[in-house]
Amino acid sequence: MDDARADIRLVEIASLGERLAALRLCEATALAAVRSSLERHGQLSALTLFVEPSGLEILDGFKRVRAARALGWSTMLARIDDVGAIDAKVRVCELHDRRGLTELEEAWLVRSLYRDDGLGQPEIARRMSRHKSWVWRRLMLVESLDAAVQADVRLGLLMPRAAVAVARLPRGNQTAASSVVMRRGLTVRQTELLVQDVLLLADAAARAEQLTQYLDAPILGRKPGLRATRDARNEADWMSGDVAKIRDLAGRLEARLLATPLGTLAPGAAEILHDALVRLSPVLRALDGAIHAATGREDAA
16 A cells, blocks of 8 residues: 555445535546456555544545445545545645646535635635635636536536536526537537637527527437547547637737737847748638638638
8 A cells, every 4th residue: 555654544434424525526437447446456545534523524535435335345444634624625636736636626626615614715725825816717617607517517428628618608508508518429629619609609599599509400420329439539629629729829820910010020030920921821821721622611711
């Protein structure tokens, strides 16, 4: 074991509380991997627990405990941290600083500290060693995301990063967008593009109609009940990612060119940039032609 410390002890796992489990994701594939590891290698790292008036609570090790229960284990090795409920939530972030929580898990932790424990945003930022803007963004994410979409994530139906993209939409459009993503098997990149396209529409009715069309449209090249092959999805994912990058870069470059005319730059820098722009122009024209050919639309640009 890698936790060879004096405070590690054997504990009964049947009665361990899972109060903090609501702040974490437990995907089926990850749980299956943990179960397989326990079967093959035994327990490699101790659980981390803390004490509440009702008994011992899990701070870290939810998947290990659930997998062990499924295997019929009655005890596991654990260490007990001397922290209260608030510090236990902060400790979750500390323990996963390298492995990383999803953005949505971070948001759930921040909201719990803010709503359940009554901490102000500056205090949460101090305790979590984060900037106040980080705390505000996480809080706004979870407060703006429809509960039904969050439930889809908990059930493993929607990827956490896809849910973050869906959160950019008005709440009235989020469940429909989530349904589109799940039904059509969209990747995170494709979900981001979907959200961008829907946000371009002027009003709620137009957005709802567009999402209904996406949801009801036939899924070409797929048999009912079957997901697209990995190769096909990967190719679509690459192209979707390229489109998103080009949109961002093109918008940024346009803004800079308008804000900083070449004539305001130093002569050497202006000449280099001028040559680069001249070389870029035919590349963009070729891309424009490819877009026209791929979409068959005259207004593709």
